Amino acid sequence: MTLVYSFLFCGTICLIGQIILDNTKLTPGHVTTIFVVLGAFLGIFNIYDKIVSIVGAGANIPIVSFGNLLLNGTYTGYLENGTLGLFTGMLAAVSAGVVSAVVFAFVASIFTKPKD
Amino acid sequence: MNKNKYLKIVKDLTPKEKKLENSALAFLMGGVLGFIAEGIKLLLVYNLHLTVKDATTWVLIIYILMASIFTALSFFDKLVMKYKCGLIVPITGFAHSITSSALDYKTDGLITGVGASFFKLAGCILLYGIVSAFFFAIIKVIIYV
Structure with missing residues (x-):
């Protein structure tokens, strides 16, 4: 059942993004930025965590989840380390995504010839 | 030629964006990506006995790896042109943007x-x-x- 929910949820997020992109003058950069900030906002009241527990990995794939992870990392950092945790905890949660993106992108760019 | 006439000609000549088709494609592609993600996660949880959190992280890493490789092989750009937000809004768009700027x-x-x-x-x-x-x-x- 989570498979169906994943399909519907991830599809709906992409659909909303596409509607914003088609009907306004915003660029894809604006859309992704809006979604990240939205994800961080939904994290304040633990809304996104509830969505993830219902939907499954389909809710972890959209970029909204990235903002939510940033907020969760910062908040749990504060709970564990106090004020210092606000600074140390934030990137801990998204470390996997950022590090893998940077490493794979760099390796890929090294081993391919640039186009013209 | 007055301004209104000119604007009308411009409007007629600019290609109409197929909003409905774009939206349907984005919905389908995003949905399929979410479906596959949940599928991989379930496989990892039940076959390799990973925790849900670890399995989710592996799914993200796999998606980023695939997006980077496909961008480097230069056919991901065409897919992004076609499916637009279906590939930009998921984490693949993040990897795609980094890899394509590195290549460019x-x-x-x-x-x-x-x-x-x-x-x-x-x-x-x-x-x-x-x-x-x-x-x-x-x-x-x-x-x-």
Whole structure:
């Protein structure tokens, strides 16, 4: 059942993004930025965590989840380390995504010839 | 030729964006990506006995790896042109933006090209994500602690 929910949820997020992109003058950069900030906002009241527990990995794939992870990392950092945790905890949660993106992108760019 | 007539001609000549088709394609592609993600996660959880959190992280890493490889093989750009938000909004768009800017500026050298332009497109995600998450986290701390 989570498979169906994943399909519907991830599809709906992409659909909303596409509607914003088609009907306004915003660029894809604006859309992704809006979604990240939205994800961080939904994290304040633990809304996104509830969505993830219902939907499954389909809710972890959209970029909204990235903002939510940033907020969760910062908040749990504060709970564990106090004020210092606000600074140390934030990137801990998204470390996997950022590090893998940077490493794979760099390796890929090294081993391919640039186009013209 | 007066202004209104000119505007009308321009409007007739600019290709109409197929909004409905774009939306349907984005919905389908996003849905399929979410479906596959959940499928891989379930496989990892039940076959390799990973925790849900670890399995989710592996799914993200697999998606980023695939997006980077496909971008480097230069057919991901065509897919992004076709499916637009279906591939931009999932985490594949993040990997795609980093890899494509690394590839585009490779001719300028490793430091001044790849290094300086690496986060050109993904920078807005990181910047506004981190800044907003910082202040929202302070609000959350004030509310709950």
